[in-house]
Amino acid sequence: MNIVLLSGGSGERLWPLSNDIRSKQFIKIFKRKDGDYESMVQRVYHQIRKVDENAMITIAAPKTQVSAIHNQLGENIDISIEPCRRDTFPAIVLAVAYLRDMLKVNAEESVIICPVDPYVDERYFETLKELGKQAETGEANLVLMGIEPTYPSEKYGYILTEARKDISKVSMFKEKPDKETAETYIGQGALWNGGVFACKIKYILDKAHELIDFTDYQDLLYRYETLPKISFDYAVVEKEKEIQVLRFTGEWKDLGTWNTLTEAMEEECIGEVVINDKCSNVHVINELDIPIMAIGLHDVVISASPQGVLISDKEQSSYIKPFVDRIDRKVMFAEKSWGSFRVIDIGAESLTIKVTLNPGHRMNYHSHKNRNEVWVAISGKGCTIVDGMEQEIQAGDVLTMEAGCRHTVIADTELQLIEVQLGKEISIHDKQKFPLEL
C-alpha cells in the first residue's frame, strides 16, 4: 500500500514535552517490549511495517520536523517536506506529487492519507489496507475510514451513512454535534470521522490541477509558500458526491491532551521519580536529569523537560494552551538528524548547550556571523573540521572558533560536547551552511 502520514501539530497542548520543534508525535512515551520507549511516529511506522512490510510510507511534514524524523526513523525514510505551514490541502497535494514524481508510483494506484498519531492496534492498519484496495476498485472517488463510536462525543465529526454496512455510501458530514444530537446520529449508525481516507493518486492530482497552476512536484514545491491555506475537507471532501465509508470497529484513541495521553501510558512514572503511596491517579513524565517527588496528590499529571515543568489537574490539562502562550518559547532541546542538543545555561551574552552526536553522524559544515564558540569534548571520539583543517577530538579537548569560522564535527563513537556560544546576538537562525567534501 501507499500511505502518507500527515505530521502536523503544534508544541502547545503537550507542553513542556513538546516545543516548537518537537510536536507531540515525537515524545517517547510508549513502552516497547525491550523496555525502551518509542514515540507515536515510531509506533505507527512500525505497526504499518508489520502489517505490510512493503508499504510505501511517506511522511508529510514541515521542514522543522525533518531532523526529528530522521533521528527517530533513520535516514532512509521518505519525507515530503513542506517549506512552510499551509493547510492540509497543499500538504496532501505536495505529498501525493512527491509520490508520483519522486517515487514514481503509478497514478492509478491508491494512496491512504492518515494522521501520524492515532493510538490504535494493528487491526487499524489492516483496515487501512482494505481502504486502499477499496479505493482502487473505483466504486467511489474517495473512501473514508469511519470509526464505530464508543460514546456520544461532542468533539468529533460524524459521518452519516446510507446503510449500516461495512462499506456504505456517505450521506452527510456533521461536525461536533451536542451530546443529544450525537446520540441520535449514533442511533442511525453514524461513524466518527478520524480524518483518514484513500483515493487514487490521479484523483488528488486532478483536483490539485483544477485549483493550482503547477506542472510537477518540483514546481509545486517552489510555489508552496504562495498556495492558499485551505483544508482538504473544504477543498475536496465537502464538494465530492461519490464518497464511501469503511467501518472500523477496533480501538482508536486520539491522544491530544495530557489527560488522554497518560491513559495510554503503561506505567505511572517515566524518568527519575519518587512517588508516595498516598498518591492516586498520578502520572509523572520527567525528562529532566533531576528527581521529581510527588507526595499525596490525586488526579494530577506532572511533566517536565528543559522547557519547563507542568503540574496540572488531569481534567484541566486540556486547557493549558493560553498559559503556554504566555511563556517564552525559546527551544530548549531538540532531536537532530545527527543526535540531539539541550540548552543548559542562558546568560546575558552567552548560551551553553550540551551536544550529543550519534556514532557515524556529523553536523552540517557551518559558520555563524555573530558569535564565537568554545567546544569542550566531555566524552567519546571523533574528528573536527575547522576552516578546512581536520583534527581528531576526544574527551578533554577544547576548540575555540571565532565568528565566521566554518566548522563541523564528525562522531566516531557517541561524542558529547559542552558548547559555549558567546556574543551579543545569539540566535538559532544565525547559521550559514557550506558543502563539505570529505
Added chain:
Amino acid sequence: MNIVLLSGGSGERLWPLSNDIRSKQFIKIFKRKDGDYESMVQRVYHQIRKVDENAMITIAAPKTQVSAIHNQLGENIDISIEPCRRDTFPAIVLAVAYLRDMLKVNAEESVIICPVDPYVDERYFETLKELGKQAETGEANLVLMGIEPTYPSEKYGYILTEARKDISKVSMFKEKPDKETAETYIGQGALWNGGVFACKIKYILDKAHELIDFTDYQDLLYRYETLPKISFDYAVVEKEKEIQVLRFTGEWKDLGTWNTLTEAMEEECIGEVVINDKCSNVHVINELDIPIMAIGLHDVVISASPQGVLISDKEQSSYIKPFVDRIDRKVMFAEKSWGSFRVIDIGAESLTIKVTLNPGHRMNYHSHKNRNEVWVAISGKGCTIVDGMEQEIQAGDVLTMEAGCRHTVIADTELQLIEVQLGKEISIHDKQKFPLEL
C-alpha cells in the same frame, strides 16, 4: 547584648530548596521592603541589629555553613565554627568560649542562646534583651524564654511555672504531651519552650569545665571531634534547680516544614511561575531558570531547585524526609563566601558547573589531584592566577588546567564562568588549598 545564634539543621525537611550545604535558614523566601528576598538568618540578624545596634552577635555553625553565612551576612560576621557535628552542649560551649577568649567578653556578662530561625517580629528580640538583663541580676542561674501557647500543640515542650507572672521560677519541664494534657498545662499557665535562654558566660564555662577537660577556646576547638554528643538540655538544664522563665506573648512561629513555611510567604509564587485561577491554596517557589505551570491544583506546595522538584499536598509535606533519603544527595548548588555555583550537567566522566564570583571576591588558591578543568568566562572581568602566573580574564577567554595545577580567579566585576571538570574520579573533596601572596 551578647547573643549566640545556633545554626544547625539538615537538608531534608525542606528539600529540594535545602541540601547538605544549604539548610533551611539560608533559603531566601521572605520579601523585603525593597522587593528582594531574604533568608531566615538574614531576617533574624537584621531584626537583632534593629533592636540593639551594638549587639555582639555570634553564629554557632558547622563548617559546611560558613561560606553561606559569609555570602549572606558579609565577611565580618563572627562565627564559632564547629569542625564537625556534635550536639547542642558542645556547640554552645564552643561558642561561649569563643565569646570569652576570642571576642574578650567579660565572663560576668550574660549571653543569650537562640536558634537562628524563629519566625517572629521585633518584640521578640526586645524580650531577648530583657532575658539577658534578667540573667545578669543573678536571681537564677538560667533564664528561659517561655512562649504563651496559642493552641494545645503536641509537638512542643512545655515549661510549668510556680506562678503566672512575667518572670517566674520554673517548676517542671514536660516534653510533647498529648492534646488533653497540653490543655491542662495551658490551664495551669504553662509556656512553650522555644529553646531560648540566657545565663552568665561564666555559668556555661563552669559547667563546661565540670564535664570537659580543656583549657581555652583553641584547646576546645582542637578537641571538638572527641566531645560527647549530648544536648544542652540533658547536660545542664534538666539538672539545674535555679531556673526562671520570662513570659513572651507575641507572635512566634516554627517554620520547619513546607506547610508552615508557605504560611509565612507574602506571595503565593516566587520565581518564574504561571498559575491559573482554578488553583487554591497553592504555593510555588521556583529557583530553576525554567518556568513552572500550575493548573487546577488545591492545597499543594511546589518547590524546585537544581536538586529536584517537589510537588506535595501541604498536609503531607511534613513527611517527605524518608523519600528524600532515597534520592542521590549530590550537592547541585551552593552559596560560597565568594559567590555561588550550580551544577548544570553531570556526565559519566565530567561535571559542568556555572560559577558566579561576586565583585572583589576570589576563590581559594587550590589544585585538584584527579581532574582537569576548562574554564570559559561568559561575563565580567577579573584576573586568574595559574601556577603563580597572573593573567587577565574576561568574557570569551578560555583556560585549561591540568590536574595538579594551582589556580584561582579574582573578580573585578561580577564574573561568570562555565567550568567543565574532566576526570574519572570527580569529587568536591578533591581539593588542596594553598596560601596565595598577592
